[in-house]
Amino acid sequence: MAFLAPLFLAGLVALAVPILVHLTHKERKDVVLFPSLMFLTKIPYQAVRRQRIRHWLLFAARCLALILLALAFARPFLTKPAIAAPTRGLGAREVVIMIDRSYSMAYGDRWTRAVDAAKRAIAGIGANDRASIVLFDGSAMAATESTADKAVLTTAIDRVKPGAGVTRYEPAFKLAQRILSESRLPRREVLLISDFQRVGWDGRDSPSLPAGTNIEKVDLSDPKTSNVAVTSVDFRRDFAEDRERVAITARLVNRSPEPRTGHSATLELNGRAVETKQVNLAANAAATVEFSPAPLPSGTTKGVIRLADDALPRDNSFYFAISRGQALSVLVIDHREGGPSRSLYVERALAIGDQPNFRVTTKRLGNVTASDFAGRSLILLNDSDLPGGELGRRLVEYVQNGGGVMVAMGDRSAPRERPAYASELLPPTADAPIDRTEDRGGTLGYIDRSHPIFELFSAPRSGDFSTPRFFRYRSITPAPGDEQLARFDDGHIALLERKLGRGRVLIFASSFDGIWNDLPLQPVFLPVAHQLAKYAAAYADERPWSVVGQVANLPAIFRDSTGPADAANSADYVAVAPSGERTRLEGTAKRSVELTEQGFYELQRSGSRGEPRTLAVNVDLAESDMAAVEPQLLTGAMVARAGADSASSSVEASTPAEAERRQGFWWYLLAAVLLLLVGETLLSNQLSRRIAVSR
């Protein structure tokens, strides 16, 4: 039996309370003024009676409840009997010096203190001892092999600086576990130098160290910290006459009990300070800073929000990369016949989209050529026939290469005249439309709100689909693999999705012209039109920044929707980190790069002369929360697990269920405390009544 939090055993001191209550009858401080003590002084006063415990059962219940409560908080757990001989005592040591190099270690003088502590530990290594340096943040690495050479160890320490990662203790302890288990020296020690941030350990999945491992800790946390960080940036674009401007809003957080006034925040675009603003931050509060709209030049713009220096500089800079041309190019194809266009509603709906911006081009089918498909994100066949001949085949290729097609069926999209290839794009459709004018039109009876198109409307009161009336629509017969996204109230399909190659086709059984239905007149039309267009075009929001620790998938970044499908997969790449370190990624096995530094990564496809892709990377802001975990809790858990594994003395991690079973005694103890306290209440009430009656 051992304890995860043995300090709580100090609570046993509280046993003095019932003893005092039962034994001493401590006098109240207030004195009772009484007219005359002539009778009281005549009564023989037996002082010994004050030291007699009267209610033994009550006394025992109270003491036992306190003992169990202290034990429960100390978190007892079972240990297996140790078979291996204890390794503490005399003999050579295997020392693992674990140094936290997460970016929070750059706070104040923590790093200096960490280096000093590590060097003191190195100085204390004996002639027969061996030591190794383990550096950890989100991952762990051994800076040195196990060695007795103090110079090597000291040099390794001097080379290290705090990184940009977040604290995670688990990888570090796993590495230490491996080093210690491979050692043949009799004594094993771990020196953990860290600021013990709470974010680094969730209390679960603790790796177990070999039996008998002695864990020492150097706690570098500060009781009072002060830190201001930029947590996110928001962009609001506006377009005017081919010029694109962006208004940037930064969100700042003050993680300190002191307010900050006049804290400066500077917006830099492409290395040039554009605007500086002063902001007042209340204690432990957030605020936003809105900068003036700035024109976006062509290409990628590198932006940084920089705050005034504070004790933790890493999170004072927030990097982002934005570029122009986020608009989706949409080709709307009208029927080849004359007459007014029926694309007015859909054109207007897409024209006012800003996330993304839609660039809509409307053409009649007879005027469309194959070159019109180039660079298009979406082709909308709005109540039109399918193009025939070569143009039709190019349309199929366009979809197979990742393009998006949406088909709206009206009275002029006659299924009888479909070309042969049409079956690839569209499912069979009945010639005669279904007419619901006699029953005042049909409604949508089913909508797949889990689909990305309708997910936006899954929350209550977000999109009323019960009001649109559908007077006519075509009956669609789905093929295997087609996905029904919406149906009318009579069960006919309203919206169908068909995947073809890397692209997708959306088929709407009615029209967008306001003739077969009143959908364009309903409030829900605008967001639905945007959702349909974005989904059909496979639009994904551009991520203006990534976070240290994430992995950049280069083929996905360089993939061109209209290019060959496997061109991006087979290419070689070069990644240049913010520090200038170049990484060449060759072959299909290496197509991603781990983002370990804060700043701008430049990514280039080998042999390409185009502009490199820029990736902004920020630190994980979870690390900027300086709240610390109780070091005893962390190291205590490691010691406990080491004890639990002492039988085999090997590295084997217990399952979470087993760990929970071994540590779950506190539940039973608390339940026993509860029962005891209930019993104590009943007993004391009974005694009180008895005393009252006796009076």
Added chain:
Amino acid sequence: MSSNALPGLQFLDPAVLARIGNLELVARTVVEGFLGGLHRSPHLGTSIDFAEHRQYMPGDDIRRIDWRLYGRVDRYYIKEYEADTNTNFSVLLDVSKSMSFGSGATTKLDYARTLAACLAYFSNQQRDRVGLITFDEDIVEIVPPSAKHLPNVLHALARAAPARGGNIERVFRKLNEQFKRRSMLLIISDFYENPEKIMDAFAQLRGRGNDLMAMHILDTAELEFPYDGATSFEDIETGERIPVIPEYLRDKYRTMIRAHVAEIERLCGDQGVDYWLFDTSMPLDYALFAFLSRRQFLTRVR
């Protein structure tokens, strides 16, 4: 009652007066007097004018029944024609520190001076001469008995404040010289003294032919000892402290205080001193009513 009323008048509670308004405060012993009153005169024949009729009550002398009146109204009435005179009525009020005790809003002293004021007022209404003596370990203030001294008595009652401890025996020895004329003396005290010593003190006054009444004022807490929890008790008068666990001492204390009260009552009965125990939780009018009823009963019996 307005704040600018006569000092001490607040003790003449109208509710109290209403309850005892139909009672006669009749002295048990005939004392000398100059003014006519309700008290029987020791000098028979000096004034035998008819005074009034009152209804016959069991215990009255049947020789005093007015048979003529019986013939007219068919009811028995007593014809009061004895010569009446006034008497001295003095209140001896204990204002020692122990009287300042009160477990509730009212202290024993407040209760006692209210009682004293009521009785002084009624005595004065009966043309008795009223006086007051406050005492603790010594005589504090003396208001000589006089028919005009009611305001002085009430003033003195209002001024009375506990300051020192008590010594009833010494005070009464000195007072023995004070009463040249037979008086009706009302002693109001908490009687924290040995009963024999109290009786010795009473005997000195009674030996001068005075009619004594003793009102023993105690607080409920003094009778019941309702304290809990170990604490120190401090004697209000001496400042002496002793640690006490009330739970352990309560029963013995109650036994002793009751024995003390019973002993005083017994000794008072032996010496012909009217004795009454007043608990300050008792309504004042009830206490007065009970006491004066008893006084009236004793007067008739005698």
